[in-house]
Amino acid sequence: MGDAEKKSMEKGLIYTSLKGVGQGVSGPGSNLPAEKMQWWEDQKFGMFIHWGLYAIPATGEWTMFNQKIPAEEYAKLADQFNPKHFSAAEWARVAKEAGMKYMVMVTRHHDGFALWNSPASYRHFDSWETAAHRDFVKEYTDACRKAGLHVGLYYSPLDWRFPGYFDPRELPDNAALLKKQTYGQVEELMKNYGKIDILWYDGGWLAHKGSDADAAWFWEPLKLNAMVRSYNPDVVINPRSGMVGDFQTDEGGADVKGPIIPFPWEKCLNLNATSWGYNKAQNLMPLKQIIDMLVNTVDRGGNMLLNVGPDPDGVIPPAHVERLKEVGQWLAKNGEGIYQTRPGPFQPVDDFYGATYSGNKIYIHLLKMPAGDAVIKLPPTGQVITACTVLHGEKVKFHQDATGITLNLATVQPDPLVTTLVLKVKGR
Numbered sequence: 029m030g031d032a033e034k035k036s037m038e039k040g041l042i043y044t045s046l047k048g049v050g051q052g053v054s055g056p057g058s059n060l061p062a063e064k065m066q067w068w069e070d071q072k073f074g075m076f077i078h079w080g081l082y083a084i085p086a087t088g089e090w091t092m093f094n095q096k097i098p099a100e101e102y103a104k105l106a107d108q109f110n111p112k113h114f115s116a117a118e119w120a121r122v123a124k125e126a127g128m129k130y131m132v133m134v135t136r137h138h139d140g141f142a143l144w145n146s147p148a149s150y151r152h153f154d155s156w157e158t159a160a161h162r163d164f165v166k167e168y169t170d171a172c173r174k175a176g177l178h179v180g181l182y183y184s185p186l187d188w189r190f191p192g193y194f195d196p197r198e199l200p201d202n203a204a205l206l207k208k209q210t211y212g213q214v215e216e217l218m219k220n221y222g223k224i225d226i227l228w229y230d231g232g233w234l235a236h237k238g239s240d241a242d243a244a245w246f247w248e249p250l251k252l253n254a255m256v257r258s259y260n261p262d263v264v265i266n267p268r269s270g271m272v273g274d275f276q277t278d279e280g281g282a283d284v285k286g287p288i289i290p291f292p293w294e295k296c297l298n299l300n301a302t303s304w305g306y307n308k309a310q311n312l313m314p315l316k317q318i319i320d321m322l323v324n325t326v327d328r329g330g331n332m333l334l335n336v337g338p339d340p341d342g343v344i345p346p347a348h349v350e351r352l353k354e355v356g357q358w359l360a361k362n363g364e365g366i367y368q369t370r371p372g373p374f375q376p377v378d379d380f381y382g383a384t385y386s387g388n389k390i391y392i393h394l395l396k397m398p399a400g401d402a403v404i405k406l407p408p409t410g411q412v413i414t415a416c417t418v419l420h421g422e423k424v425k426f427h428q429d430a431t432g433i434t435l436n437l438a439t440v441q442p443d444p445l446v447t448t449l450v451l452k453v454k455g456r
């Protein structure tokens with residue numbers, strides 16, 4: 029992984045440093061009010077998809093830059109990009125089977141290749157005008173909706189084909205062409221594919237330096253996103269256009285720890301740790317780690333966007349499909365304590381437990397069983413607990429007093445991944 033790629037990822041870390049949170053420009057109507065974010069906060073789990081020409085060399089989505097491949101040379105990959113087994117319906121089926129409620133597809137990454145019919149594409153570098161002659165964004169958005177999943181589109185303003193990206197002040201004309209392409213392509217995506225629920229910008233930072241907010245002078249994101257909202261008024265926009273986001277992002281596989289985060293946020297990470305794009309080097313995330321990451325994120329008020337990198341033929345590797353199916357099996361049993369919940373009322377204890385609530389129920393997620401006397405002591409809460417059970421399971425003895433709630437887990441058969449307990453609350 030090149031230095032530039034490493035530096036770009038550091039921007040995504042939040043909370044430990046809260047870097048970038050809330051940074052960026054904002055203005056009247058630029059961001060959604062809290063009530064228009066509730067549907068997004070209810071979903072909890074989505075599929076991220078990095079797919080494009082870079083699947084062919086199978087060395088990750090930064091191949092062009094890391095291997096210093098000249099744009100003309102790299103563009104020849106489009107002649108080979110003609111997937112025979114691509115099925116957006118199959119992507120959607122895998123996402124649903126995993127318990128995912130929304131999808132975010134990379135429509136154009138930093139290499140400049142657009143996966144739709146894009147008249148605004150600089151030098152017609154898109155899948156409609158090259159070997160595939162297909163509009164993959166159309167097929168994806170149709171399949172997503174048909175499967176009842178919310179539709180998200182990823183777009184990279186950064187395009188390595190433009191030297192003006194690396195020196196916008198010295199090469200203003202070329203930089204202006206890049207900006208023109210961005211405005212033209214974002215408009216195509218917002219205008220031609222029906223209602224878009226999520227817009228996921230990435231690569232707003234200029235010359236691989238500084239933050240997305242630092243580049244707002246160049247992209248004018250208030251103007252750009254006013255155009256976006258003129259087509260999709262309620263689209264949820266991430267914090268990477270230089271404008272304050274409707275949610276914040278924490279990128280990468282670092283464990284989620286610490287207290288509940290008091291604003292909408294999303295953890296985005298890879299199922300295959302080696303790269304976001306398809307890679308012949310595979311390092312598949314263990315099931316327990318995925319469930320722990322999901323629970324730790326949800327118990328702190330976040331959504332989790334888990335990435336897959338389909339192969340050049342558009343097929344999600346079978347081992348990834350199998351792992352996602354296993355995630356879906358845990359969610360089929362434990363989803364009641366995940367979807368449509370909110371974090372709390374108890375603060376999480378790192379590497380031990382966290383909580384969510386919905387209606388008259390509080391869900392305790394045990395990442396591991398308490399050592400020794402199989403007793404867990406929860407802090408006091410102003411609510412009266414009337415019952416405690418394992419979710420869809422046996423009763424659990426409990427005692428509540430002014431010092432808190434003591435749960436006796438001696439008889440509890442733990443789930444091999446994460447155990448969910450349910451506390452019934454009086455009067456709700």
Ligand code: FHN
Nearest residue numbers: 036037040089230279296304
């Ligand atoms: O440079 C990109 C990277 O390739 C990948 O798309 C991730 C996904 O969030 N974002 C950037 C790195 O922060």
